[in-house]
Structure formats: C-alpha cells, structure tokens
Amino acid sequence: MAKKALMIATTFGLLLMSCSVSKSARTQRNLFSGSWTLDDISYENNTGNFKSVIFNDAEDICFEGSDWFFRDNNSTGRYTISQSSLCQGGDRFFRWSVVEPAQNYSSQLQFKFIDEKRKDISGGFGYRLNISNLTEQSMTLRSNVSVEGQPVTIVYQFSKKQ
Template identity: 70%
Template sequence: MLKKSLILILFGIFLASCGVSKEVRDQRNMLSGTWILNDVRYENNQGMFKSVLFNDADAICFEGSNWFFRDNNSTGRYTIQQGSLCQGGDRYIRWSVVSNPANYTNQLQFKFIDEKRNDVSGGLGYRLNIARLTESEMTLKSNVTVDAKPVTLVYEFTKQ
C-alpha cells in the first residue's frame, strides 16, 4: 500500500512538472488577438542591412503587417500587404510560447502550416525572444550573425 501511494505521488509530481508555467500561460493569453508589426530594426551593429525575414520577404515588407494569434488551437497567420517589393497575402502558422532556461526568457516559436493546418516547413520553425509583452505592446528579438558579428533584429508590435 505504501509503495503504491509513493508511486502515485511521484507520478503526480512528474505530471505537474511537465505542465507549462503560469508565466507561459499568461503570455499565451496576452498574445491572443491581432497585432500590427510597426517596426523592424537592428541593434548591436552599425551599417545598412537588407534582410529576408523567416525565409519569406524583405524586412521592409513586414512593417505594417497584420499578425493574428488564436490561443485555443495555437494557430494564426500574418498578412503582408502587396507592394512593388512585397508578395502580399496570408501566411498561416502554428505557434506556441516556450521557456528558454538558457537565458531565462520565454520565446515565441512558430512554423508554417497550410490552410488545412498541415505542416509545410518540414518541422522547421523560428524562435523569437519575448523581450517585452503587455496587453497593448510587444517586443520580440532574434539574434543573427552578419559577417561574423552579432546583430539583434527587434520587432515592435502594438495590439489592435
């Protein structure tokens, strides 16, 4: 009897440790909704940069893009406006918030899916550090290397 009770207690502790933290749940809830990506800028390095974000479009195309996150099924999309430099349209994603114990921050991760929610990226995706998240503003950051020097891409959003 004591052995069975001990096993049940250990199993309960194991299950509780597998759950997401309250902070991650809160951030998922705050992310839910529609966001506008107002600005993409670069930190930690000087110079002019031209970058293709998420293997999709030039950074300039993302400014003013509309991002939608649905937290009840972890799907969403971002929409780029059509322009002379930009292939407009919807890009569908599956997203989540994950803890990153290496730098004590949480990250937004996403991968591309099709309209039927099937993976179209072979399981590959993207992670952005959540630098700031409130009910109305969000700052995401990603670290890249340009000519062997670190550059941080900063994404500034406001909630609609």
C-alpha cells in the first residue's frame, strides 16, 4: 500500500511540475498582455527584395500597421488587418503561449488559429516566433525561414498601445 501511495504522489508531483510555468514565462506572458501595433516587418541574413505571405494568411505589407491583442488570463488573442485592395481585412483569432525551449535558445511565442468560439481551426498546426526583445513598450519577434534553400530571418517590430 505504501508503494502505491508513493507512486501516486510521485506521479502527481510530476504532473504538477509539467503543468507549471516558469517565472520567466509568466513575466513574459504579463508583458505580452494588452494591445500592440505591428509597426514594421523586415528581413535579415540575406540580400534582395522579399515579399512573403505571413502565417499562411496575407502578404507582409498587409500586416504592417495591424492591431494585435493578447489576453493572458485565457491565452487567447486576435490580430486585425485593415481592408485594402491587396489585403483581406478582418479579425483573426488565436490561442497563444510562451514556450521556453532547451537551453541557450530564446523564449518563443507560440500560437495557432481558433474561431470566435475558441475552437481549433488549424488542425493542430501553429507558429513559433523567437522573442528577441520584450518590454512594456516594445516587442521584437523573429522567424527563421528558408528562401530557395537560403536562410532568411523575418523580423516583426511591435509597439505597445497606450
């Protein structure tokens, strides 16, 4: 009986540890919370002119000036793209989290698309962006992609709305 109780206690302890969020991730979640504007998208680590479809949704130009909202108490959010001749405007909803990968790597913003009723519409597919800067006023996220076999880093510059 003592072995069984010990095994249950150990399993419960491991479960609690696997569900806990580190202090660093909690701090970052708190900093994400609120409204942001995506001010600029640029490209690093390669030369030339780039045009890309971001998050399998819209061209990069459509995201510049887009509004983003992160709610930390239920891990949901949305971004809003303005309607134009190039851009399909409207709200896109997502579920998000901060992920702390293995050592020597930066934390990442992870998100996947959901509908207005918070149901997964992405088939489990999502995105991860490296968090290279996150303060109460600004945020820089980076995504490493490949163009014709060559690495390119997409840089997203955000400012916090007041």
